[in-house]
Amino acid sequence: MESNDVEEEEFGFSRNYFLAKEVRSSGKKGARKLSQINIVDEQELREACSNIEPKHENEIINLVNSYKNSYSEWVYVLRYGFGLLMYGFGSKKALIEDFASTALTDYSVVVINGYLQTINLKQVAITLAELLWDQLKMQWKGASGTKQQPFNTRSMDDLITFLDGPHSENDDTFVCVIVNNIDGPGLRDSETQQYLARIAACSHIRMVASVDHVNALLLWDKKMVHTQFNWYWFHVPTYAPYKVEGMFFPLILAHNGSAQSVKTASIVLQSLTVNAQKVFKVLAEHQLANPDEEGKCLHLILKFAILFYNIIDKENYFHFSFRDAI
Template identity: 75%
Template sequence: MESNELEEEEFGFSRNYFLAKELGGSSKKSARKASDINLVDEQELREAYAKLEFKHEKEINNLVNSYRKSYAEWVFMLRCGFGLLMYGFGSKKGLIEDFASTALTDYSVVVINGYLQSINLKQVTVALAELLMEQLKTQRKLENYLKNQQPFHTQSMDDLISFLDGPHWDDGESFVCVVVNNIDGPALRDSESQQYLARLAACSHTLMVASTDHVNAPLLWNKKMVHTEFNWYWYHVPTYAPYKVEGIFFPPILAHSGSAQTVKTASIVLQSLTPNAQNSYCEKLTCLCNLCRERFLVSSQITLNAHLTEFKDHELVKTRRNSDGEDCLYIPLSSDALQKLIHEISQ
């Protein structure tokens, strides 16, 4: 057999092998449908939560109070240049805020609540810069710098961080402290927010204390962020305290709330599909199915059709007839819901 024929045979074999693998994987369909996910009413959920009786309150208070003995050590570690990262089961909001209000009274403190749905880090950074400026004014350390000083709210994040990093003066006693409840919260999980927080933590005139609860929180940071910028010193401080405040602001994923519910149910269903199927669905949200081929998400029209069939089975895509009598595919979500879904499944 000639070499060209051997190469053609090998190419055909490999092509058929990967095609069979792709089709084989897509044939194992999940039985989940969006309509099968029954979500409770939000008000009903909140009423049930309000009636919960939390146990062992005395023991929890004693445990949290026992951590007070470590406050002096924590302050020492902060002054040594470490960021403090508190982890362990239970809400740590009360603990780290008590630490800030009792052991960090020499510094100005700004609290960031990562469990909120939206956080403006630019406003937080402006507040930090203003607090540091007040300290330096009191100490009369910035008289020359203040002559050309622009209002902080008109400055960029880079300029604000540059100010907090203190290249304009030589001072080792002026600090502002950032307390971050749930640094892995939904409003802070994006890469840009984590990068800004890391840069803030690395500033020479900022101290950072944060708590984390998600088991995959370390995946938010690369090696440089962990060891150079945040420079975390990890403290295991389980409190077993209920997440009362965090639970109020966290989106009720079990509750029915219009488009938010639709996005959540669609997200749950999509999580049961293959990564290529999820990516294909994202591309279809913009009605540009040809991008699926260009980005090698599917290798053939057969595979694309298989994904479409799967989406229809799961009720992620529906069919309706237009005025010309043709069947058209559409996604039964509003524009806002589509944007939220793309953001959620792209994380």
Template identity: 75%
Template sequence: MEVNDVDEEEFGFSRNYFLAKELGTSGEKSTRKLADIDLVDEQELRTAASNIEPKHEKEIASLMNSYRSLYSKWVFELRCGFGLLMYGFGSKKALIEDFASTALTESAVVVINGYLHSINIKQVAIALAEVLWDQLKSQRKSSLGNLPKVQQPFNSRSMDDLLAFLDGPHMGVDECYICVVIHNIDGPGLRDSDTQQYIARIAACSHIRMVASLDHVNAPLLWDKKMVHTQFKWCWYHVPTFAPYKVEGIFFPLILAHGGTTQSVKTASIVLQSLTPNAQSVFKVLAEHQLANPDEEGMAINNLYTICRERFLVSSQTTLNSHLTEFKDHELVKTRRHSDGQDCLYIPLTTEALEKLVLEISQ
């Protein structure tokens, strides 16, 4: 009898609970909208984030020193033809660049910033071929006739021809190789299947050694067994650094924040600081022309080349094209068709933002 009373009491309590929920929500609807959210300025949010005091600095410094003891092992594995893949919590950018600048001084190093949203993989292959060509010439000054017969320039060659040149045996200089550093090989500009296939083919070339970092938990799904074991030949290293993704995060908008002129200038300024002084000067020429001619659709490439040549900023059209490719990869410069049918260059910033940017790079 008592058990039944308890069951009825529990049943009545649960029934009343669900009835109360139905009555409380049936006649009320939320009037709140996403548009009502007061978004914080992105620059203010980034400034606040940058002012957060770092913790455990001594422990992190000790951790980084422990990784430096592995540098000699990493160099040995690269020489044996393996690739190095760094993973773990925190940005690996500073760690890999420190390794490249201190332990890879005997070979050429080409850096690819995979965290950028657009990367032209063929331009990467062209750059690697040009670097290898320069290395071969420097090693064979006394016997230039033995150099491989490759028609110049490389930008007119197909992707298969470029890969064949990077992979070909060049008469006794198999020890000559280029180290390719890829920050975030799982970045947004490299995630598609075709690009990953080309990166794997580049990594498999005899004159290429690859060091890369990844951060996405599903990044290994980008590769099949052949790519991992035969082409990349990864040696996996768990190297958590606990470092903030300051540089990588600049190219991604913050949640609940809106951008502005200040943020656009700051982002462009940080990108320009990573480029060479000559590249900055070329960008400044284009920016000054755009400010002086606000009604024009852009600046013709030939005009830009003439001015840069007169100011000794570039020595050839190829050099200018390499700068422009870098600008386009970083989304600093875009191309559009002029009314007369000619392609012209323009900087996708407002006049106010462009004026501030010119002042910053002039300092």
């Protein structure tokens, strides 16, 4: 066969292949719409979820109990200036708090629940400073103490400077911070993570945290991971349900009026990158300023969403495991 005939045959085969794929994909389109789904009330759905019988209870209890043998190692790591980062499938709230209540009894402990929607990090820093000051006063007992300015009048930078100050030569003079879900919605923004990293880097602070979101590592840069947080990673899957953490999130498959729709939309937007959120914000502001261009603005949003997720899918940007990241 001549070269032209071969090229024409290959071109015809490729064209027929893509035409067949297009016809097949168009035939798979369902006729059902999301609005036709019979969505139940949120309270009813939560009650149904609470009545689900847990499986493999004995195995899970034995697994969690096996981690208790590592408590002494975790304390040793903390005393040498590392932060503990617990990862793995399942809620780690009970495990971390049990570690704090049994192995950290010699230290002051502050618990931050990152799964809450809002957290006052300034108040957390004030509490840490007050606890540290109490420890220092106990060490200086009998000596002339120095009067301190009330911590609640200090700025965040001043509080961090105090927590990092060379107040004691004793390496065991520190306050331990327990952060359940350091990747939670109340702590997920860049500014809060920067402050948490600065607090964790203070000489009189030790941090124990858990992560659950697959994209948690995107919150930190190399300096934060290795220098400020100074994480020591522990793989501690518990396979325990996220009962407490899940109480503060709306159920997407539940019906709760317009408020539920707003919460659901917020969850979807929070899953996007910062740049993507900014673009949607610009489009939303344009929509509010130009209500007559509803169809045109919606078309732009849909085009951007398709383009954005196609890029993410091609680069496989969000798909990795914590083990690979380490």
